[in-house]
Amino acid sequence: MKFKTTEINGKQLLSFTHKSGLEVFIYKMEDFRTTYTVFGTRYGSIDNCFSADGETVTVPAGIAHFLEHKMFECEDGDAFLKFAKTGAYSNAYTSFDRTCYLFNSTNLFEENLKILLNFVSVPYFTKETVEKEQGIIGQEITMYDDMPNWRVFHNLLNALYKEHPIKIDIPGTKETIAKITDKLLYSCYNTFYTPSNMFLVICGDVDENTVAKIADQEILQVKKEPAKAIFKEEPKSVCKNFISQKMEVLKPLFAIGFKDMANKTLKQTTAMDILVKILAGETSNMYKRLIDEKLIDDDFTAEYNSGRGFAFVSLEGASDNVNRVCEIVLDEIEKAKQNGISEEEFNTVKKGVTGIILKQFNNPEQVASMLVDCAVKKVDLAEELKIIKEITLKDVTDCLEVFKKENYALSIIE
Amino acid sequence: MCNKEEILKNVKIIYNKTEKFNTTRIAFNFILPLNEKEIAANALVPYLLTSCGKNYPDFQKLNLKLLDLYNADIGAVCDFNGDNQLLKIYCSFLNDEVTEEKNEEKAVNLLLDLIFNPRVENGAFLKEDVEREKHLTAEKIKALFNEKRKYALAVTVKDMFKNEPYGNFVSGNLEDVLALTGETLYNAYINILKKSTILINVIGSKEPAGIKEKVLERLSKIDRDPAELNETKTENGGKVNEITEYAEIAQAKMVLGFKGEKPYNILESAALSLFTDILGGGPYSKLFTVVREKMSLCYYCAARSKRSKGYFTIDCGVDVANIEKAKAEILNQLELIKKGEISLDEILSSKTALKESLYSLNDSQSAIENWITVNENYKHIPTNQDVMARIDKVNINDIVNIAKTFKLSTVYLLLPKQK
Structure with missing residues (x-):
């Protein structure tokens, strides 16, 4: 097997494409006892309409997440219990654009890798096991419904998007999951769990030839082109600029969003990341004013999110005076547009962002998370690190145009 | 080290x-x-x-x-x-x-x-x-x-x-x-x-x-006069306190709090860790396999211990209609442990999982730092290997015996407000 080798932060990143189409990334962390491994597919909650065998199929909301739960069940027993024998910690998650299965182990890497590749490669669903899962996931959905932080964010997505399925809750609702059947699960599996739509990321002290050998043994599917999800055209402006929900909270929660054009270049999304830190990070005038006026507390967050067909900035927190928060947020953005961003501020934040990334190389899980993100977005980690160095103040200032009235929405829980 | x-x-x-x-x-x-x-x-x-x-x-x-x-x-x-x-x-x-x-x-x-x-x-x-x-x-x-x-x-x-x-x-x-x-x-x-x-x-x-x-x-500029630190005490017994609160929620939350007879230092804590882990830790635990997987009553149902104060809690999120059923089954699973109904598989899975997390200790600076802080009072600070050796020695009787020392102290319910 020929591996492509790149040196990142003094260690080697090896990659290769398996004959099945599976992309494999191995970051060699020889001095760490922990190995963090993720086997994922570029399939998430937004992929609920797709074409299969020439027909357009629309599946119930929440099915990607439901499928994730069901994958752990194998004909010869539960995958969790197989990992329990080796001691590895295993888990899985579904987000908008990906489903990932992972284990974290300090022993028996080869056995664990075999279990992981095997249970994700061999689906096993029956009518009975699907019905049982509807009870457990129903409880999970109820739990999320009681979480105001979760609700305020998902409501914001409903305000920002009119057509894009990012507006649908990842786990679906009790009503939508009731429509899920074993047949639908097989249909989604066969469409999106094809190796050429998948990736394997391993960070730790492992031998790459052993990984390649195990992949040969466990990944038996032949290479085929992955299906594509079908998205309706999404308007540029927001669906609505205000959404509110009543829940019992001690103080109102808010999520302010700015919808961005989707599918930007890596350089543009990196510049957006830096811009959001300059505008709303802990060193910004916006953050200082909000804290000084006691409008927010330190769990205020500002992030840029992007994926297939969506991109937006979100500012979230809790406040007794959400109107005043919005005033300050918009005022500071206006000031940045009028007065520009200073070279000094830009350089300091860029230095900070570089530090954030370098520190992640201390932790196999965090390196894996960066590599998974790159795999999903089909970008090169080394390229991403290089781009940060190359970003200029102009690149960042150009992104300010995202922050305009027609892109703005507010979600509150009170 | x-x-x-x-x-x-x-x-x-x-x-x-x-x-x-x-x-x-x-x-x-x-x-x-x-x-x-x-x-x-x-x-x-x-x-x-x-x-x-x-x-x-x-x-x-x-x-x-x-x-x-x-x-x-x-x-x-x-x-x-x-x-x-x-x-x-x-x-x-x-x-x-x-x-x-x-x-x-x-x-x-x-x-x-x-x-x-x-x-x-x-x-x-x-x-x-x-x-x-x-x-x-x-x-x-x-x-x-x-x-x-x-x-x-x-x-x-x-x-x-x-x-x-x-x-x-x-x-x-x-x-x-x-x-x-x-x-x-x-x-x-x-x-x-x-x-x-x-x-x-x-x-x-x-x-x-x-x-x-x-x-x-x-x-040197400070007139230091260090205070003597407390020796931690834990006592159990007495009547069980029941608390019910209401909130605008859809799913009820239930917590059961159990107190032991004493706190445990890191080297004494192996049996306690195994007991709570087998009860409601990993996916092989009794609460996960029975209350969540078999009976589909809860999405989470977990037991966690605090060795430094000698107590553990079990918490779950559950439909109001199933509270009594869930509580009865949780207590039943605890009784099974006290009666020694623990399989070798459960013990082995739990030992393996606990040792796994100990192995990874040295891969995190904050984990190493916290470990040193809470175990500093030993002449030689125990290593993760020392604790793993203790885990290996724990047998079924140690788990049963430690389980028997805990008594239910508080039952807390957070219920949906009636509309």
């Missing part, structure tokens, strides 16, 4: 050399006997010290300085370690080899400057800083209510130890926080420097130059 030096009475620098990280972590741990009247003031001081300083008059300037040091991370943690209060101020920064700048010395000096050179005038912290930090802490206490699972657990533990200082929130009670002033906080700050046991943990590839001398120089 550790080099421990007592540089003054009850002031130790513990250096743990490790080459695998590109950062160095230094933590100042101030440990004091838990005193109900002092919890709120003591707990706020580390946050105040890490938000500004004489040379960094506001947090914006401080944060800019941290970004300029390649996002050096300065933070505070307050917790209880048994019946003692632990106040931690830490800094984690990239090594000079990575930044190719003099990052390390600047970061160490910044940390020392924040701890020993606070922004005070006339024997008081400045009002604007105090009000800002009080507000942030008060909001944190209030915000707990928004996270119902955490809230339910916190209220249960508070109730289990309601007649002792441990039965307080780690940040203190809301009314105590709101009553704090610049003067009371300054007095608390001086008291912390004088009375606490101080552990300075350094985890990294090399000990920052001159750190011992720098600390000694600053502490």
Whole structure:
């Protein structure tokens, strides 16, 4: 097997494409006892309409997440219990654009890798096991419904998007999951769990030839082109600029969003990341004013999110005076547009962002998370690190145009 | 693995050399006997010290300085370690080899400057800083209510130890926080420097130059009189307290709190860890396999122990209609353990999982640092291998015996308000 080798932060990143189409990334962390491994597919909650065998199929909301739960069940027993024998910690998650299965182990890497590749490669669903899962996931959905932080964010997505399925809750609702059947699960599996739509990321002290050998043994599917999800055209402006929900909270929660054009270049999304830190990070005038006026507390967050067909900035927190928060947020953005961003501020934040990334190389899980993100977005980690160095103040200032009235929405829980 | 030096009475620098990280972590741990009247003031001081300083008059300037040091991370943690209060101020920064700048010395000096050179005038912290930090802490206490699972657990533990200082929130009670002033906080700050046991943990590839001398120089100006730390006590027995609260939620939260007969140190805790893990830890546990998987009653149903205070909790989220069914089954699973109905498979899975998490200890600087802090009182700090050896020796009788020492103390329910 020929591996492509790149040196990142003094260690080697090896990659290769398996004959099945599976992309494999191995970051060699020889001095760490922990190995963090993720086997994922570029399939998430937004992929609920797709074409299969020439027909357009629309599946119930929440099915990607439901499928994730069901994958752990194998004909010869539960995958969790197989990992329990080796001691590895295993888990899985579904987000908008990906489903990932992972284990974290300090022993028996080869056995664990075999279990992981095997249970994700061999689906096993029956009518009975699907019905049982509807009870457990129903409880999970109820739990999320009681979480105001979760609700305020998902409501914001409903305000920002009119057509894009990012507006649908990842786990679906009790009503939508009731429509899920074993047949639908097989249909989604066969469409999106094809190796050429998948990736394997391993960070730790492992031998790459052993990984390649195990992949040969466990990944038996032949290479085929992955299906594509079908998205309706999404308007540029927001669906609505205000959404509110009543829940019992001690103080109102808010999520302010700015919808961005989707599918930007890596350089543009990196510049957006830096811009959001300059505008709303802990060193910004916006953050200082909000804290000084006691409008927010330190769990205020500002992030840029992007994926297939969506991109937006979100500012979230809790406040007794959400109107005043919005005033300050918009005022500071206006000031940045009028007065520009200073070279000094830009350089300091860029230095900070570089530090954030370098520190992640201390932790196999965090390196894996960066590599998974790159795999999903089909970008090169080394390229991403290089781009940060190359970003200029102009690149960042150009992104300010995202922050305009027609892109703005507010979600509150009170 | 550790080099421990007592540089003054009850002031130790513990250096743990490790080459695998590109950062160095230094933590100042101030440990004091838990005193109900002092919890709120003591707990706020580390946050105040890490938000500004004489040379960094506001947090914006401080944060800019941290970004300029390649996002050096300065933070505070307050917790209880048994019946003692632990106040931690830490800094984690990239090594000079990575930044190719003099990052390390600047970061160490910044940390020392924040701890020993606070922004005070006339024997008081400045009002604007105090009000800002009080507000942030008060909001944190209030915000707990928004996270119902955490809230339910916190209220249960508070109730289990309601007649002792441990039965307080780690940040203190809301009314105590709101009553704090610049003067009371300054007095608390001086008291912390004088009375606490101080552990300075350094985890990294090399000990920052001159750190011992720098600390000694600053502490020499303080009239140190360290207080004796508390020996943690746990007692069980008495009647079970039942608490029911209501909130606008869809899913009920239930917590059962159990008290043991004593706290456990790290080397004694192997049987306790196995007991709670087999009951409601990993996916092989009784609560996961029966209450969640077989009966589909809960999405989460977990048991967690706190060895340093000798108690454990079981918490779950459940439909109101199924509360009694879930409670009966949870208690039934606990009884099965007490009767010795534990399979070899369960013991083996649990031992393997617990050892796995111990193996990974040395892959995280904060985990190493916390381990040293809570186990420092041993002459030779136990290693993860020492604890693994203890886990290997635990047998079914040890698990049954420890399970039998716990008694139900509090049953807490958070129910949906009736519409």
